Amino acid sequence: MNINNIKKQFPIFNNKVHNNDLVYLDSANSSQKPQMVVDRIYDFYTKEFSNVGRSVHYLAVAATNLYENTRTMMQKYINAKDPNEIVFTKGATEAINLVANTFGQKFLEEGDEILLTELEHHSNYVPWHYLRKSKGVKINFAEINNDGEITIESIEKSITPKTKMIAITHLSNVTGAILPIKEITSLAHSKNIPILIDGCQGAPHLKLDMQDIDCDFYAISCHKMYGPNGLGILYAKKKWLEELPPYQGGGGMISEVLKDKVSFADTPTKFEAGTMQTADVVAFSEAINFIEELGIKNIQNHEKEILQYGIEKLKKNNSVNIIGEPQERGSVMSFTIKGIHPHDIATILDEDGVAIRAGHHCCQIFHDKIGIAATARASIGVYNSKEDIDILCNAINNCKKVFNI
Numbered sequence: 001m002n003i004n005n006i007k008k009q010f011p012i013f014n015n016k017v018h019n020n021d022l023v024y025l026d027s028a029n030s031s032q033k034p035q036m037v038v039d040r041i042y043d044f045y046t047k048e049f050s051n052v053g054r055s056v057h058y059l060a061v062a063a064t065n066l067y068e069n070t071r072t073m074m075q076k077y078i079n080a081k082d083p084n085e086i087v088f089t090k091g092a093t094e095a096i097n098l099v100a101n102t103f104g105q106k107f108l109e110e111g112d113e114i115l116l117t118e119l120e121h122h123s124n125y126v127p128w129h130y131l132r133k134s135k136g137v138k139i140n141f142a143e144i145n146n147d148g149e150i151t152i153e154s155i156e157k158s159i160t161p162k163t164k165m166i167a168i169t170h171l172s173n174v175t176g177a178i179l180p181i182k183e184i185t186s187l188a189h190s191k192n193i194p195i196l197i198d199g200c201q202g203a204p205h206l207k208l209d210m211q212d213i214d215c216d217f218y219a220i221s222c223h224k225m226y227g228p229n230g231l232g233i234l235y236a237k238k239k240w241l242e243e244l245p246p247y248q249g250g251g252g253m254i255s256e257v258l259k260d261k262v263s264f265a266d267t268p269t270k271f272e273a274g275t276m277q278t279a280d281v282v283a284f285s286e287a288i289n290f291i292e293e294l295g296i297k298n299i300q301n302h303e304k305e306i307l308q309y310g311i312e313k314l315k316k317n318n319s320v321n322i323i324g325e326p327q328e329r330g331s332v333m334s335f336t337i338k339g340i341h342p343h344d345i346a347t348i349l350d351e352d353g354v355a356i357r358a359g360h361h362c363c364q365i366f367h368d369k370i371g372i373a374a375t376a377r378a379s380i381g382v383y384n385s386k387e388d389i390d391i392l393c394n395a396i397n398n399c400k401k402v403f404n405i
Contacts, residue, residue: 016353020353024355024381024384025384025388025392027379028224029357034287036289048062051275063282071088074086085235087236090277092123093123099236106244108165110135115139115141115159115163118141122364128167137164142168143158144369147325148174149175155184169198170203171201172332173361174363174375175323178326180328182213196216196218204225222284222287241268249273250273294382303380303382304330306386310389313393314335317393321338335377335378337376338405342374349396356377356378356392357376
């Protein structure tokens with residue numbers, strides 16, 4: 001792939017940061033947006049805007065068709081069986097909350113158990129935590145190994161007869177560990193346990209096939225897939241969408257409203273209450289086009305090469321400690337520098353135009369487990385190059401000089 005040509009498609013890289021070219025290594029937080037996505041939002045608002053599913057005039061029908069076209073594109077992109085297994089949400093956080101709330105409401109009782117892992121983002125922990133308070137459920141955690149991985153053995157020994165749901169990440173946003181989600185799904189189903197996959201980090205970097213993985217739920221964050229902010233996708237098997245109650249009430253998700261009863265629309269509409277973010281949904285079709293034109297396998301191979309180059313370079317720096325050594329790793333390298341707080345690392349690197357993240361990355365349980373409060377994190381996108389890694393490493397050396405290390 002020609003990274004220079006790819007980079008030219010992202011207008012953010014035309015800007016300078018502290019008089020330096022921008023080196024953006026924070027795609028695990030949010031990816032940058034190609035011009036085609038930005039243009040599609042502008043064109044929709046200036047030429048095609050209308051609410052969807054409400055009116056019969058030309059603009060409303062056209063907007064509804066565009067909205068549903070994105071649903072079909074996403075169904076094909078992740079190889080779901082049916083477009084109606086795609087639910088648009090405000091983000092992956094809302095997608096997980098939707099499942100936790102509705103599944104908990106209908107199926108969970110006091111004493112039932114949810115199995116998570118020690119690698120989970122807060123968005124795949126806190127929604128289940130609410131059920132501790134409202135339903136009296138218990139949360140168990142599959143433990144990481146010394147390499148920062150979750151193995152299928154760790155999952156299996158954590159399942160009990162009371163386990164009613166397994167909710168796990170696809171790709172860790174701290175260690176980069178790629179979990180064996182197909183094997184874990186098979187294990188869960190062998191014990192009649194449904195499974196939710198938090199795909200926020202997996203979807204932008206890995207080829208997805210819902211029929212092959214066979215998971216019950218898969219949550220996606222569109223702004224990490226070169227798409228707009230404020231948009232997420234919940235994939236759910238149709239049987240679950242038909243069985244679960246609505247998450248929110250309002251316009252659009254109803255069939256009939258009378259004084260003595262309310263009936264709801266068919267799936268997925270019954271989960272899309274109120275005015276939806278139509279422009280963002282329409283523009284996300286261009287993000288899908290962008291990924292498909294490059295090829296997700298090509299993206300995966302490129303990012304793997306850059307990541308491996310980065311890990312090798314960082315390992316040569318005696319002051320740097322890389323967090324985790326998973327056998328299967330994607331897109332993320334978290335690290336510490338002895339004697340320098342991660343927030344100071346990020347602040348000083350920013351002076352050289354290098355954007356990384358510092359903190360616990362909404363994964364405090366993992367950081368507590370390894371006994372540190374925070375890490376610095378560099379994460380890879382399709383626009384990154386080996387030159388970016390070289391600049392990162394030079395900036396780290398400049399940081400060490402500031403602290404006389």
